[in-house]
Amino acid sequence: MDSSLTHTQLSTMTEILQKAAQKVGVSTEDFEHWKNLLSSHIDTFFTDNHPIPFNAVESQLGDLAHILNNIRAYIFIKDINGCYTYANRLALELMNCRLEDIIGQNDSAFFSTDTVNDIYQNDQKVLLDGLTIESEEVLNPNSVSEQRVYWAVKTPLYDKQGKIRGLCGISTDITERKQIEDSLRGNQELLATVLDNIGACIYMKSTDGRYLYANAATATLHHLRPECLIGLKDNKFFTETSIENFKILDEQVLGTQSKVAGMEVFQLLGQEPRYYWSVKVPLQQANGKIYAILGMSTDITERKRLEDELLRLATTDELTNLYNRRHFLSLAEQTLSRSRRYNEPLALFMCDIDFFKHINDTFGHAVGDQVLQKVADIIRSTLRDTDIAGRIGGEEFAILLVQTNLTNAHEVAERLRQKIEDSRIHLEDGQLVPLTISIGVSIPVYPLETLATLLQHADQGLYQAKRSGRNKVCIA
Template sequence: MNSTESILKQQKARSWLALRKKIQLYIGFAALWVTVSYLISVYVLHFSDIVTFFSCLNITLFMILSSLVLYSGLNEVFARHNKQIDKLKQSEETLLSVLNGSQLGFWDWHLTRNEVKRNATWAEMLGFHFKEINETTQQWSDFVHPQDREAACASIEAALKGITSEHQLMYRMKTKSGAYKWILDRARVVERDEYGNAVRMSGTHTDVDALKKTEQALQASEQRFRGIFENAAVGIAQVNSEGSFQLVNTTFCHITGYSHDELMYNIKYFQAITHPDDLGQDIHLFKQLMNGTLKQYELEKRYLCKDGSIAWVNLSVAALLDEQGSISSISSVQDITQQKSLQTELEYRAHIDFLTEIANRRYFIELAERELARTRRYQQSLALIMLDLDFFKRVNDEYGHKAGDKVLQMFSSILRNTFRAVDVIGRLGGEEFAVLLPQTDLDGAVELAQRLQENINCTDMRVERAVCLRITVSMGIAVLTEQDTTIEQLLNKADKRLYQAKTLGRNRIVALV
């Protein structure tokens, strides 16, 4: 490669420069040697034959010394030079292997000759054949997206001037099809002249188009989320490793009901305003954040507000590390009290019959199955009463559905007042109801049914100002046996006895088949 040849030339030049310095040193030393020897011969010894001898000896020593010095210098220089050549060849082979295996586009820019060379991968990355790129008259800037061109030029210029150690930037480049592709461009100045000016710069292109587009999709999604999040009432609080408030914003104060000074100087710690039922989990996660086990965590928790109310919040916490190495946390606090109330209300409505405010059929079955499992586990008794309002259709036909709804509501109220808190009351549909009686045998169930019958008989149901109705109820009772494995089986048994009660004339209780 051209870059390797240039490096070898530079190394060779430096080696010969070192040799020249050694030779210069040697010549100076030899001249000094001859001069001193001559002065000693003339002014000290005064003998011509001795001078002759000394001169011969001097020449001999000079030749021996010069031979040794030259040999040593040349041997050292060329040995070092050969080692450097071997290392450079190995580096070149390694670089070629890496470039070929990593699908990197390589480019080499010689500034003084304004010459740019690229490899085949560089061309293929943009959809060109290698020959097309070699023969093109287009400049690098022609490929760069107009919106990215200024930033790319500035980054390269900074590296050329030595302001930065390298040029590294993601930008878009135009492909052969006319579309743009995201490229990661990384380069360094590999050669400078004696004045420090850049002579050559080499770099690589990495195809990051798929990665960048995925990143952009994620960023767009995050921006949408952030837009919604930032337009909501979001509190911010920073606390140190002990949980002491370092910073709170106005929205956080509004959420908790405390002023800035009260939180910072009176309350001081987030633990003091966290609901006791949520404190354990919050502290556990906070400790993991502080010791580095977690980088961030999210938590739904409750704050104890100044006015005694409870504020539900969605807490998003991340660790912060300052320049001194001290760790703290920054929390994003979103008030979700209304959402929680709505969620509770929706869950309630999913379980409770809207008209009568008692459990609907699905929720009744769910609660009954739990009670059945508990009864089996502790080997206790369990009874079930099915109820049906007698001739309820006549109420709707004669007085309208509004009057019928009032009758159902008043009947449900009687049920709640008659039965125990542990009993499970449900509306199965229309005018049909059921009551599950835990820890109750047949006699106990009959007694409760009779009490209900008495309460109904003595209750006037006023559906309009001038209309007061009396209703009756038919009831069927079933008791859990070893053969009953599901609530549906128990309901079927009670339903058969309810049907028998209606057949026998209504307004009665049937507990035995």
């Protein structure tokens, strides 16, 4: 080891060792062990920045050399001309030579031409400009066949007059770390490409609802770049109704700490609502605490429209837009069961348009269709939203009134009959087609009443209304 090293130079070495350790992730505990040993020996060797003669501290210098040789970094010193004056054991192994062989040699003796040029450029910044630099260096020693990547920290050394006399460098092999970083970067780029080309909105939000990540589809939805969404909340973009809708799944995720899925209504401010199928999962810290929610939402507006249309076609009479027979009977069965369970009043109407066959035969089926539509419109306008109505036959309609006793049911039936009697179908030739309807009313007798018997009783009332002259309401 060069006995001309000063206290300042060795102190500088500890500082750049620390920079190198922090950069490459050397364990703090391991580094501090060697740093403390090095500092204690420096304080022993030097006083007032003047070196003590070598023969006075020979054993101590041996200890110091041992410390430098066991630090997991490539440590070296060069003079103003770029020639080596010191290298620790790891650096000597890299260059495949002994300490006495390296003294006075420059990098051209140990590295390829490309490598030497890169090292020279960095060294000149230190030796000529007095800069302390940190940079990656790709080294290709003559003694090995592969290139390796090093993180180098280099700082100038000064003589007593304050002039630069050389440099001290610490290099750490980061090849494996670079390979891992490159692999991770490649995976991240691949993942980003995949996520940004998925049609679904993929996003991550903190537990207080701020965006932490958004893919291209999410950003496009908001007409922003992905990075511009970070830190924002949904109240910048969505209606209050949508925000309340989002909270349903979010609270389920936070409450169950598991994946949940469901339909959400996305209504941007000033726009029509759209329907999304959302899957949300919690992201948890090592202690199990949820720090974010990861979501994927797929636009299902068109699919929902088609499903709604299919449901409408399956449950609705196309001509009148009332429920068809099958769906009416299904809803009536459910309603009767609920009313029986809670002992609630309920009434059923069976309705039949009077002289409908005569209307068809006299004016044609097109006019007959108008009559059916007119009656259906009057039924809709007379009933409450909670009541159920359906076309169950050619000119037959059934109506189920919930929470309705016999007295109220009779009043509703009379009002409906009167409205239909007061209406007319106006033909193009000026003729008027009169309309009347006969209604049979029944109420259930719990607990034995079934839908079949309730319908049968209403049919009996309808039969009575027909036999007694039509345009009447009869209670069975």
